[in-house]
Structure formats: C-alpha cells, structure tokens
Amino acid sequence: MKRIKILVSGLLLSSTMMAAVVQTNGNNVTITPDGGQAKVVYLEVINNQIIRVRATSKDALPVKPASLIRVPVAAPAKGSYTITDEGDNVVVRTQKVKAVVQKATGQITFFDASGKQLLKEAQEGKKFWDFTVPERELGMKTGYTVPEEQKHGLSWQMKFDSPDDEAFYGLGQHQSEEFNMKGKNEDLFQYNTKVSIPFVLSNKNYGLLWDSYSYCRFGNPNDYLQLNRAFKLYDKSGKEGHLTGTYIDARGKKLVRDEDSIYYEYGTPEKSLIAQQTDNGGIKNFPKDINLMGATVTYEGFIEPQLSNGKLSNSPLYQFILYYSGYVKVYIGGNEVVPERWRTAWNPNAYKFSTELQPGKRVQLRIEWRPDGGEAYCGLRVAEPRSKQEREQLSIWSEMAKDMDYYFIAGDNLDQVVSGYRTLTGKASLYPKWVLGFWQSRERYKTQDEIEGTLAEFRKRHIPIDNIVQDWNYWPEDQWGSHQFEASRYPNPQQMLDNVHQMHGRFMISVWPKFYCNTDNYKELDAKGWMYIQSPTDDIHDWVGPGYTNGFYDAYDPGARKMFWRQMDENLYSALGKGVDAWWMDASEPNVRDCTPMWYRKALSGPTALGTSTEYFNAYSTVNADAIYNGQRSVWKGKLNEPRVFLLTRSGFAGEQRYSTATWSGDIGTRWEDMRAQMTAGLNYSISGIPFWGMDQGGFCVENRYVAAQQLYDRTKVENEDLKEWRELQTRWNQFGTFIPLFRSHGQWPLREIWNIAPEEHPAYKSFVYYDKLRYRLMPYLYSLAGWAHFKDYTLMRPLVMDFNGDREVENIGNQWMFGPALMACPVGYYKARNRSVYFPAQCSWYDLYTGEMIIDAKPNVSSLMFNVSSSGRRLVVDAPYEQIPVYVRAGAIIPFGPEMEWSDEKPAELIHLYVYAGQDGSFQLYEDEGTNYNYEKGKYATIDITYDDATRTVSFGARKGQFAGMLKNRQFNIVLISKEHPQPLNLDNPSGKLVSYNGKAITIKL
Structure with a gap:
C-alpha cells in the first residue's frame, strides 16, 4: 500500500478562505489551491524530462478511460525525483526539469536543470467553462442514445507568458505558409489538407502535448x-x-x-x-x-x-x-x-x-x-x-474535455523534446525500405491494364520506381465499401498483383472508412450499431454517378475496428494472397461531407463508441490506423518474414507513428503558392513528432488553364505558355519532393507519369530522372535515417531550428531545411525563378552538393560546435537553374551513396561511395536490416559507426554491431574526401577516392 502524505497550508488564513491542501503519492502530487479557477491541480513525474499536469474547476479530478494518445510508460525510479512543500510553493524536481506550483493560485512555472525559466503560466492562466454538447451536434447512430453524462464536460484554456525571443512550431500541417507560429492563430481540427496535432514546441527546448481530442485553438481562443x-x-x-x-x-x-x-x-x-x-x-x-x-x-x-x-x-x-x-x-x-x-x-x-x-x-x-x-x-x-502581449502568449483552448491534461516535455535540444513526445505516444515504426523509393500514382488508374502498363513503362525506360498506387473507384460504381474490384476493368486482381511483384514493384491500394448503404459491409457494420447514420438519414448523396447515400464506420469501437479489418482481409488482403503491400487510408478525418459548418461535421461523424463526436472530434485517424496495423499483424501472428505494415493517411493525430502510419497533405492545389505552403506544412508536421510525411508532388486539383494547355499539346504538340508553366511547376515540385521522407507523384489530369508531363528531351523529364536516380543512390543514407527514427526518435525532415537553435535567423525560415544530418535542401517556389536567397547558418562551413566547392568557410570554434551560438550566418543569392535546386552539405558530413538501382532492393550496397566533407569532425551510423520484415524487433539488424577526425584527416569504421540474414559480411567503401582545397563534383559512378575493404572489424584510414 502506498504511503500518502497530506499537508495543510495556510493555518492563519481567514476563516472565509479555504486553506491549500497538498497530497503526495509516490511520483505525483495533488494540490487544492487557495484560489483561482482550478480547484484541483495535479502533477505527475513521468521521467526526468516529462511532467504531466492535470487541472479541473470541479472538486475532484475525473476518472478517465485509457488515453488514445498515451502508451504505457514505466514509472520513474525512486530517488530520480523529489516533491517538496516549500512554504508558498510545491516544488517537483527531476534531473532535467523543475516545476514550481503556487499554492495560493495553482500557477505553475517550469525551469530547466540549471534553474533557467522555461515556461511560466500567465495570471489567470487556467480558465474553465462548463460545456454541454448542443443537441444539433450529437448525431445519430443505429440503436444508440447518447448517455446524459457524455453530453457534459469542460472547455478550458491555458495561457503562458512568452518572451520576445521565443518561437513556436508544430501543431501539425496547415496551409497558410506559416512556420513560426508565435503571435499567430490556428484552429485545430481535421479536414482535407489540414492535419492537427495537439503538440507545440518552443525554441527554448520544451514542448507541450495536451491530451484532448476535441476541436482546439492555438492563439486566440475566440471565434473569428x-x-x-x-x-x-x-x-x-x-x-x-x-x-x-x-x-x-x-x-x-x-x-x-x-x-x-x-x-x-x-x-x-x-x-x-x-x-x-x-x-x-x-x-x-x-x-x-x-x-x-x-x-x-x-x-x-x-x-x-x-x-x-x-x-x-x-x-x-x-x-x-x-x-x-x-x-x-x-x-x-x-x-x-x-x-x-x-x-x-x-x-x-x-x-x-x-x-x-x-x-x-x-x-x-x-x-x-x-x-x-x-x-x-x-x-x-x-x-x-488583442494586444501584442496577448497575441504572443502560448495559449491553447480546448472545446470539450473531461479536464485539462497536458505534458510538459523539456530537453537539451528539440530532438530530445520530440523523443519525449514519442516516449509518451509510441515509437515510430521502422517502415519498409521500399517506402523511401519513388511512388507513382494518379487520380486514378481505372483498369488493371493501366496499373501493369504504367509500371512496365517505368521499367522499359529504366526510371527507378518502387510503388504503384491504386486510388479510389476500382470497385463497381454503386459498391463503394465493398472492397471488391469491378470485374470488367480488373478481370484478375491476383494476377495484377503478381505481375506488379514480378516487375519488382509494390502495390498500394486505397481504402476508405466510407460505405454505400446498399453494400453488404455497410449492413454488417450497421447491424452492430457501428455506422454513423446521420448522412443517410439526411439523404445526403455523394458525387459519383447519380449520387449514392453512404455512411462512415465508427472507428472508436474496438469491435468495429476488428470487423473493418476483417472485411478488408476477406476481400483484399488474404483474399489476394497477402500481396497488398500498403494501404492508402483516404478521408480519415473523417470527411463525411465537404464544406459544412463545424457543428454539422460533428453530427455527421457521431456519436462515437467513446462519447460525443464533439469530445472525440480529432482522433479518428489514429484509431482507424490502429484497425489496419493491428489487423494485418494479427493475420501473421509473429510468423517468420511477416511483412511490415505501412499506411498512408490523409489525416493524422498524436500517436499515429506507432501504427506504421505516414501522412500526406491532402488534395492541395496545383499552384506555386500551394507548393510553397507544403514546405512550411511539412516542416511543422515533421517536428510535431510524426516522422514520415509527404504530398501530392505537382499538386492534386488542377486549374482549367493547365488542362486546356495539355489538351492543346496532345492535339498539336504546341507548348503554349500555360504548358511551359505546368512543366516547370512539376519540375520544381519533383525536385522539392526528392528531399522529404516520401517521394510520390500524384494528382488529377493531366497525367503525372514523367513521360506524360514532358518528352525525354525536355529539361523537365531530364531533371526528374536525375533526382529520381539521386534518391536511389542515397538509399543507404535514407534507410539509416529511417532506422534512427525508430531507434533514436530521429526526425528526417528537419527545420533549421532543430540543428542550429540559438541562431535567431533560422527561427523564421520555412523554405529550406536539413534532410538528415548532412543535406540542406533549398527548393524553388516561384515561376521562372533562376536564383533564390539561401541562409547559411554560422555553426559550420557549407559545400555545394553538385560541385563540391566550399560556399561558406565558417571556421567554427569550440562553442559553435555545440550549436548554441547566437551569431548570424550569411545569406547569399545563389543560382537555381531550371533543372536543379540548390542543395548544400555541411562540413563534417558523411554521406554513404549506394549503387544505381531501379528499385530499392535490386542489389546490395557492396560498394559505398562514402563522401566526407572536411572542415569539421563528423560521424554517421550506417543502419541495415532485412528491409521488409519485423525481424528488427528481435534484434536482427546491424550498425556501423563511422567517424571523421578533421585534424588528422582520418576516417574510422567501428566494429560492426549486430547481424541479420543476408547481411553483407564484406564490402568496400570508396572514401571521397571533399575539402576547400580539393573540391570534387558529385560523381556517383567512379569518383576519385580511397578504396577500403571492410569485413566488420574496426579500421582507421588516413586520407
């Protein structure tokens, strides 16, 4: 039995004022403040860097069901924290963070290990309002009446003061070209092109994750x-x-x-x-x-x-x-x-x-x-x-929750903050290696022949590709949700998958949580009360053919999730010999109907099995991902060579990374401003803790002028001005897509295969093929990053503030980023631009990737190596020709380039060209495993630590750690040293270097 310690403070207070009560219980403490809106404030030590805070305006904290966000975390060791009553305050300490709670008001201030203030709650920083779900939002469900207690909860707002030099990031993926969210407002809900994550990070090296699933707001809590x-x-x-x-x-x-x-x-x-x-x-x-x-x-x-x-x-x-x-x-x-x-x-x-x-x-x-x-x-x-002070506070409002519940996560850098987020919400899965290759899609392949013929054309042209995607409407027109192919267009789905695999391709298929009311799957789910029926009740028809009534299933119900997967398994997975390689989980917001008021969206998607859709508004995609991830794994039940699950979803929420799920940015437009918006959207989404993100390269929704230009070209072969712009837009977007986690072309007509965009002699075609091949040469680098994302909580697409925090200039740069530790990508986002401004942080020297020339010689000192300097770097206008975007490499970088390949596992990397960039010490850990199965969970993987000492110009290979089936026991590294004195252009066929044989034992080479 735990020992509970109760302290009563303020014995000399007026009899009309309630005395504060402090109750400790192991790693948590409950405080009843003297005043303020919060009647109960609760702090819990999660680990050295994370403290949980709960608060309510009620007399006691509610008993809550298991979190949809959290995963179990081991209790902190005794002695790793202290909770003490210190006069006017209660102080919670760990080795990394300290929280001080005023007993008079419940106000909380957080400090780092050195005593530096990180975050201070504002006056009246906690606000609560009783909330009752409006009747019109409750929605309908077969045989279900919303219990009275589920209609009531709390709206809350938490506010923290913020110094002028603070910047905020995260919150998911949004489309206003905003990067640093300080002083800005963002409504947090899920919608096509909009993904909301309840996690915000500060350049002060902390983050806040709040456990609320309802509609929320960052910044101004009030309606526009x-x-x-x-x-x-x-x-x-x-x-x-x-x-x-x-x-x-x-x-x-x-x-x-x-x-x-x-x-x-x-x-x-x-x-x-x-x-x-x-x-x-x-x-x-x-x-x-x-x-x-x-x-x-x-x-x-x-x-x-x-x-x-x-x-x-x-x-x-x-x-x-x-x-x-x-x-x-x-x-x-x-x-x-x-x-x-x-x-x-x-x-x-x-x-x-x-x-x-x-x-x-x-x-x-x-x-x-x-x-x-x-x-x-x-x-x-x-x-x-509002005043500048109010605008720039860290303010979060939640429409409906059972209480205020958030986690303060501190770190020495933003990587540690992201690691804290994944400690709470789950490790990122290690995705299949082929996911890092090129994917081809369009809206949409309409026949089996189109799928097979498209992949065959890639192979004929020797253009690298791994994944071909079957988008929606492969089913009979009136059978959405049947998960069955229309026989006249797909006469033999099993043969189609077999042919894709024989061409060394992977097959991804679109599955929606949507069902036409006449399908057997709808009827089976509805019979159990697992369908949202507001849409068919209101006789809403979709846009297909004459329009069909439909509903979405309730993914919050565990029984519904199991049935949803079983229906997929019986029709698509086991039915096709387990040959489906990945799942495209579309409309997972859920998007029952476009362009409706917020209250009606709630009515259309509820009530849920857990409560009203008002309370559970934002978390649908996570529970839907749970259905597929755990469903597919249950089919294999740990059998040998179990293929890794992979999902792509149009929505996202905290914790989705643990279900092997990536997100794409939805049905974006084909405009230059849309492309620029994906840069800031992808950066904030990536730093929100979910490491795999992508987009429809080239944009999804197409302006009529581009359609007309393509039609004219098809008739006359005339490239008018609109077609010139279309091709340049596609070129720039594909260049951009090379340097993000998912490399995927998709969109409405005009067709998006590169030969349909431009002929072989066109610079648009040549540029795409160059960058596609470069992506595959980078596979040892990229797959190592994927391994780090799982084992080290790494972030692949990295805002500059992650690696160069302390340099004030990078706080607002949302159009260039680090792709892994070595490469700084600088895409071009404007038509006919042939140069762009690039910022070079001062912490290191910088090389041009293509020429090997040192662009900036920073001559870093010891303090700058710690990435904690405030001195500014340099901004230069650099060339950006049509076929090439600026990409730079930091000094000290080590980049392993593999062989030329047409698919991700075509050949082993027996020879790696190891490019090393002088001017600073560096390191890289090469990660390898079998690439497609879950044996890595059993420790079957290998790493090689590679270091570079700049003073002695030596490269050291550590002894290989670990092993796996098919591992290369012997290989060669061709070490290519790039220095200010001896630049070399990027040559991935036969670069001049020092050839080294490696058999798994430690070795050091003098260059």
Missing part, C-alpha cells in the same frame, strides 16, 4: 468575427452600414447589392438537419439569378475599426482569415494583402493574413473574386484584435 462585428462598414460610395457587392455573370448580366458580411462559406444539403438550422451566411444567400460559373464578383467599400460593442481596439494589428474557392485577391488600404490565390470549387481553402489598421480610421477594402465552378465559396472574417 464577421466584418460587421469588428468594423463599421461603408459601401463604395461612403454610405454607412454595408459593403457593395457587384456580380457580373458570363452573359454580362449585372447585379449590385448591399453586403453586411462576406460569409459565403457553406453549402446546404438538400434534405438534412442543416437545412433546418443553417448558420448565418452560406452559399444559399448568393443572388439566385446570377450564374456564378464564369462570373466576376467584387466586394468593395470601406472598413473602420470599431467593435460591435462600440469599443475601439487598442491594438492596430488585425488578423484575418480568408476562405475561398476560385480566384481571389484582397486589397486593404490600397495595398494588395492577398495576391491572387486559387482553389478548386469542391475543395475550398483557408488562408490567413494580418494588416495594421488604426482605430477610427477608415480604409478601403476590395475583394476581387472569380468563382471557378458550379460551387463557389468566399468568406472574409477577422479575429478580435
């Missing part, structure tokens, strides 16, 4: 306001009360009317709950007799900062959010604050921007909008302005 609530509005002639909307359709018909807000954001299903309870605005309020397809719309007038309550803001910065489809520009005060953006009509986007406005001063607002489809969306809202 309609323009008429933040401003006085004037029409274009100066009359107060409205803006002016001018609509001109393709026939020239014109309509001018008053607009009291710009909030045309949601469609209205024909027969549904939403039709009875619409939010203000929505496309139903568009002019009825104007055809928006091909129309031009202008909203214009003047805005004068003044809140609807008549108060003037004391802050000049206004933070806007623009919701749009079609083409849109925004001007404020005569300045273009949003250059032209585009998004397809069926998948609108949100974009954020800020501008300064003076209280009481009227400025012009003008929105130029060209809807580009039968559906059309346009909305402009603004956050209530």
